[in-house]
Amino acid sequence: MSSFEKHDRSQPIFSSQGGKIIALGFQDERPDELPPSNNGDSMNQAPFSPTRQRIAVACAALAAFAFATPSSAWEPTKPVEFVVPAGTGGGADQMARLLQGIVIKHKLMKEPLIVVNKSGGAGAEGFLAVKDAKGDPHKIIITLSNLFTTPLATGLPFNWKDMTPVAMMALDQFVLWTNADEPYKTAKDYIAAVKAAGPNKFKMAGTGSKQEDQIITVALEKATGTKFIYVPFKGGGEVAVQLVGGHVNSTVNNPIEAVAQWRAGKLRALCVFDDERMPFKAKVTDTMSWNDIPTCKEAGVPTDYVMLRGIFMAPGVTADQLAFYIDLLKKVRATPDWAEFLEKGAFNPTFLTGAPFAKWLEAAETTHKALMAEAGFLPK
Secondary structure (H helix, E strand, O other): OOOOOOOOOOOEEEEEEEEEEEEEHHHHHHOOOOOOOOOOOOOOOOOOHHHHHHHHHHHHHHHHHHHOOOOOOOOOOOOOOEEEEEOOOOOOHHHHHHHHHHHOOOOOOOOOOEEOOOOOOOOOHHHHHHHOOOOOOEEEEEOOOOOHHHHHHHHHOOOHHHHHHEEEEEOOEEEEEEEOOOOOHHHHHHHHHHHHHHHOOOOOEEEEOHHHHHHHHHHHHHHHHHOOEEOOOOOOOHHHHHHHHHOOEEEEOOOHHHHHHOOOOEEEEEEEEOOOOOOOOOEEEOEEHHEEEEEEEOHHHHOOOEEEEEEEEOOOOHHHHHHHHHHHHHHHHHHHHHHHHHOOOEEOOEEHHHHHHHHHHHHHHHHHHHHHHHOOOOOO
């Protein structure tokens, strides 16, 4: 399988070839390689690692600008509903609640920001709620890949263009996880065991059906000649609990969805579904950093995928209303709390607004159509 090919750095990078999925970024958006840390596990106890120091310095500079910027001509006049189109405990839910906490802590809004989970129909409930709130600037939503996969898989009368794009907050990774009590030390060991057991013997848990977790599972099957029983749950938090409990054999959870169980020694990270290792080198467990997790390609499993974490508004809002939320999110990104969250969850910190974000969304939608077709998930 080929790696990214060199091309115009302003162009999005996508590929889907025989089970290999490379998607959803621009070549010049990956963070630079960062120096190693000797601080140990510094998430909540130790001083900033070199990675977080660099992010914090950038945040401080951005904060000086962001907080000095005059307020927008418009601001909310009542509580803002922050919709999460997924279950509690998952990556989208955690990011939304972290963002809510930052807004409260730093007094970035006069009105409260209220997180509401609307996960019905693989997120359709949440998307339709925002779509139907035309002209209402007091309703925003955090999105993940179900922004594309839910309407494609179900025929739902919804498209991302039915909402107002605000900003890409980050790109999220996926990791192949197993229970730490199992004997598999590497992804190669685990795949060999799945093959030896035969089709439909090992259970892979994921969030939703015909969504990103199942897309990755199908791509993994095609790349390795394996066949899992896919078991869907409402959110990544529940998925991690099921794996710790031994009810399933593996998951492809995002880092933030499984970091607590990994740090506690309950789960084992086998590989990350990306062409490059994650850059964060501060220890998360007693022995490993995010950077110590090999890529799945290194482990002989050439399957790659990264996911959007973005914010949208209802359709029909004004330019001033959109500008308020863009400014708000810039202020959130300028805080050390956000820098810590990005490292804790091993996020790619890409931030896009306006035309570049719309361009990215167009390309991502096209890619997901191809991935869904290859997986056999499009309606007949």
